[in-house]
Amino acid sequence: MELLSHLSNILPLRMHILIAVSGGLDSMVLLEILKYTKLYISVVHANFQLRYSDSKEDECFIKDFCKHQKIPFYNKKFKTKTYSIEKKKSIQMAARSLRYGWFFRILKDIDASYIVLGHHLDDTIETFFMNLFRSSNLKGLVSIPEISKFLLRPLLPFTKTKILQFANINNIWWREDISNQDFKYLRNTIRNDLITNYYDRNSKTLFFLRRDYILIQQSISIIFKIITIIFVNYTFYWELNTSKLKKIKPLNGYLYRLFSPYGFCNLLDIERFLHTSTGKHIYSKRYRLLHYRRRLVFNYQQERHKRYPFKFHLEVNDFMDHKALISIDFSIISWPISLRNWKKGDLFFTSLRKKKISKLLKEYKLSIFEKEEIFILMNADKKIICTINMVINFLFKITLKTNMILNIF
Known part of the structure; x- marks a missing residue:
């Protein structure tokens, strides 16, 4: 059978996997298929307690199935509404955050290789339209991958119709989720109105929709890989190759899709920005776009005065502690001392000569981003004591005449 054949091709033998089961059609078909493989399987279920007795019945349904089949079962109840408000x-x-956080903890505890999910082709089309309506970026439009680091979605090539046919032929039981009919959720509107109505009118329409979706996915994925140098999702840091970006046609269309989700909507200004000199930057409400050495860099605007990278612990001793971040002559310090980012015009002494902090950073060949993370320690009289982890002002250095030392950890 096609479903079984596909699963055997992408899943190695004798692997330990954790199957996320909601009790619905997709996950129950997935579970039914996988229980006949040589894989070692466990089941995990998240009860969000959003549908009252139905949520409890879903849990009992899966628990009884796993007990009968002698499959290890992990379940947890969540106060989803409370978490959502908090x-x-x-x-x-909120449900997504709770679900995946817990799934990954179980994955680690039982030493499984993958969390296996029941997403199918219709889900990917729905996700694509959701991201499109929300003006998602290119990365968002790429939608759901079949295999990522610890997530596996073996049903992605198959339609809901094919999965339903498989369930009916093999007498697989499942539970219906009534919330799937609630139109207050965008996904349900797309599924039950946009896609279903097209399918009811003309079955060929959905076929072409799925085919075009796959082609769009491939195109977007290729473009994203071509222009991306570095992409870090969890901190949002994205470097793009300016030269390769300029060659994409039609440029305006892709510029809009790239930049508008981050608040940069003036295409003329963005196109001009591609030709500016290095170091130039523009801002939206939450993001910064920087032109740096033939690259465009997206990142969050940094509230640097509120976000310090460390906490201090101070000790006054008659010796220099080798574990200290900084050791300085205590007798020269005037209190209170303070911490801030360096800025242009900052000066300090190296031996008996003044030197600009900017020149020092240039000598260290720091990038523009590394420079942003440089902090200086200030004396009460506004003199710079040191640049953290780099250089101590000559005036505050320990000498043979030093009696007491301030060790900062």
């Missing part, structure tokens, strides 16, 4: 997240985003 974290100021939508119910769906």
